[in-house]
Amino acid sequence: MKKRMIIAILLLLPMVMFGQAKKPTIMVVPADTWCSENGYMTKSENQGKVTYIPEYERALQDHSDLYNAITKIGELMSENGFPLKDLSATIKSLNQAEAENAMLVSKTSGATLAETPYEKLMARAKADIIVELAWKINSVGPKNSVTYTLRGLDAYTNKQVAAAQGTGAASYSAEIPVLIEEAVVQNMDNFVIQLQNHFDDLLTNGREIALELRVFDNGSGASFEDEFDGMELTEVIDDWIAQNTVEHRYSLSDATENVMVFEQVRIPLYRTNGMPMDTRHFASELRKYLRKAPYNLTSKLVTKGLGKAILIIGEK
Amino acid sequence: MVKHVLLLMTLFFSLSIFSVKGENYTGVDYEIEGAGVGAQGTYLVKVTVISKKSKVQNAQIARCAVHGVLFRGFANKELRQNQKPLAGGPASEAQHADFYKEFFAENGMSKNYVSAVNGSQKVIKSGKEYKISAIVSVNKDQLVSDLKAAGVIKGLNSAF
DSSP, rough: OOHHHHHHHHHHHHHHHHHHHOOOOOEEOHHHHHHTTOOOOEEETTTTTTEEOOOOOHHHHHHHHHHHHHHHHHHHHHTTTTTOOOOHHHHHHHHHHHHHHOOBBBBBTTBBBBHHHHHHOOOOOSSEEEEEEEEEEEEETEEEEEEEEEEETTTTTOOOOEEEEOOOOOBBBHHHHHHHHHHHHHHHHHHHHHHHHHHHHHHOOEEEEEEEEOOOOOOOOOOOEEEEEEEEEEHHHHHHHHHHSSGGOOOOEEEEEEEEEEEEEEEOOOOOOOOOOOOHHHHHHHHHHHSSTTOOOEEEEEEEETTTEEESSSSS | OOHHHHHHHHHHHHHHHHHHTTSSSSSEEEEEESSSSSSOEEEEEEEEOOOOOOOOOOOHHHHHHHHHHHOEEEETTTTTTEEEOOOHHHHHHHHHHHHHHHHSTTTTGGGGGGOOOOTOOOOEEEEEEEEEEEEEEEEEHHHHHHHHTSSSSGGGGGGG
């Protein structure tokens, strides 16, 4: 009897240890409108096209109200059992890693670290849910009030998953930092309730991801219009996605000879063996399926955080 | 025979009225609105109990405050407050009916999360009823934490 109990515990242990869905990371950043209004945007010109990029590092160094507001949101989220990824620490760590990697060479040949231009581009502050923070001080005579906006965006599906917005009561005496703190505290619970609803939806309907399929232009002539047993590759992939999503929920928003874009793809939170499912594993299953006969296709898999994968067919 | 039917109908009618009133486990009709910004981790709310008696126990007001915060939410147009219910709507209340019945009982835990603001109680006579209002502070952080521990409301972390 004792032996059986021990065996049962040993069998259940991996399920308990690994049977948890991957936790999304959340990071608070100042909204672009806030950065623009407060002069924290850099103008960049590329082939005549002007773009404005927010300067988070300078904003955090210069604007103590921003620093305080982000810290307060972090404190309240920690109290809710969900610590945030800190923007300031992430920027510092990226700068530090960049400096260290530049100095790292091998002992024998003196080679530096290999890094593709794409990998370089991807090394930026990122999270699965980006929470945009903005506020504006409204002054009417001696009275001040704060209009506050907090917006949670799923970084890879670009959907707004939670928001809290409002203008606080006007005050004659309270200082601006106090009004901002009040706005943060007053709006946080509604934000958390919506975030909770989003997580509940994940549990019921699966995690929403985006999947993109492309073709390498390597002269092989491969395309999604290639036929296998009378079925175009587009149909083969479409069928596979339908069979492997939660309640066949997905949307094929673009399908041409070289590109297939799947949106709102609901993948299960767990694999059949109880291990957590993620975007990479889901896309990798498709990669393995296409590798087998009769398709025999080699493909390269690139992921972007938890929510997006790109499978490029043709070569590695 | 007609008398019996009438008697039964009266009995069912009165039962259905009482069940509607007792549905929220506080046993009374009440209103809740925001009363300003409380200290961090608390809500400052004004609770108005509508009763046939001019006196209502503080514990009753406390139970209504906790019930309102959990299942009704509160607002105040003047103070620009709008707080959603912390435990969701009536569906959530019904889902964990056994727990909440005990929680809101006279000797239940619900009243422990509330402290009254001194001198805020007011009684207004409105027709045949009294409106007894008081401003109270609800320790919502502790309330939410305890309900999460009891498994009746979910935390952000519970899915991961």
